[in-house]
Amino acid sequence: MxxxxxxxxxxxxxxxxxxxxxxxxxxxxxxxxxxxxxxxxxxxxxxxxxxxxxxxxxxxxxxxxxxxxxxxxxxxxxxxxxxxxxxxxxxxxxxxxxxxxxxxxxxxxxxxxxxxxxxxxxxxxxxxxxxxxxxxxxxxxxxxxxxxxxxxxxDPGAANIMKLACNVMTATTMQSMSEVLALLIKAGIDPHLAFEVFTGTLFDGRVHKAYGEKIVEQRFKPPGMAAALGVKDLRLALAEAEHQIVPMPVASLVHDRLVALLAAGWDDLDWSALGALAARDAGLDSATDTKEP
Incomplete structure (x- = not known):
């Protein structure tokens, strides 16, 4: 269960x-x-x-x-x-x-x-x-x-491909938020203020709000969706895309970013730890200590 x-x-x-x-x-x-x-x-x-x-x-x-x-x-x-x-x-x-x-x-x-x-x-x-x-x-x-x-x-498979498609959209949204938040933090913008601007204007969807807040707060434990499961879901989506002959270059990139979370030893964190990965790559040391709840 x-x-x-x-x-x-x-x-x-x-x-x-x-x-x-x-x-x-x-x-x-x-x-x-x-x-x-x-x-x-x-x-x-x-x-x-x-x-x-x-x-x-x-x-x-x-x-x-x-x-x-x-x-x-x-x-x-x-x-x-x-x-x-x-x-x-x-x-x-x-x-x-x-x-x-x-x-x-x-x-x-x-x-x-x-x-x-x-x-x-x-x-x-x-x-x-x-x-x-x-x-x-x-x-x-x-x-x-x-x-x-x-x-x-x-067709029972329709429920699965629909869920995988939704998870691809969630993962790519988190990746884009992770990148722009890293940029704004390095530029001196308070990430909480940036989050308020995003979700108070054009980006007020559930994914932006729920996962964006986790990224800003660096709240990756306990995981709602563990990074390892995110890797699995994007792998399944890409396999289906290959079967259907549908290129998904952005999904492929985000799959690799999720694999990078595993390589960093962060497999037990929520997949929104993509934000910590983007921050680390940008040289923001404060975002790398993601092992603590």
Missing amino acids: GHMGSALAATLLSGGHTVVAYDRSPQHIRALQLEGAQAAARLADLSSCDIVISSVPDDTALHSVAFSSDGLIRTLKPGALHISTSTVSTSLSRQLGKKHADASQGFLAATLLGNPDLAKAQRIFILAAGAAADIQRARPLLEQLGQRVFELGQ
Whole structure:
């Protein structure tokens, strides 16, 4: 489950649902047990559930959850619905859609726009794709989890490519803000004043405000989206772009900047630490101490 999955589970509990929680990390389950969740010792213990929501970091983890010997495809009952909220490849989502259908189960890709804090406040956006009947069945549940559900058609992969596209736009926005803030700081402009000018004029979007504030405050811990996950998401987006024969030179550059965060040993920081990287490259020593919360 991690931070995002735990937030989703807590919302379902507060809405009166019976929730069975499974995670490889026992502490995640213990925290939810205090809120009323039942604990599952293994994936197969979810076999009686009507709907299972998975929230894992990458293709490898989701493949294991679905296809292992006690995974969801083997253990869920006919008619059960698997909702994947993970940011994974389009090919894996399509494969899961087919395999679940072969097992007389439903599958829905429902990727999320927002961080765990927004999930706790039920303010995330949900991008849903899959069979129309599965979307209709899941919609009441999804509407409890977020502020708006976007239906993207019957191809589960559509939810994943849409999420990847949004993450590319977020990452490129953070990179541009990081560069101009480094320039302004070296020119003697207070970064807080610069942020006020940006977000109080033409750049007042959610990404500019939320991530710009993190960059200005150098607040990169705890990560809402760890730098390593940002690398993964842009890699997936670029792979899809290559498949579709779509050049994405800016996305390629920002992917490399995120890789540079890992090379600097900052893989446990929020991906907005692109701001710290730009500041360091500009010779702003005060911005390099990003290990402290």
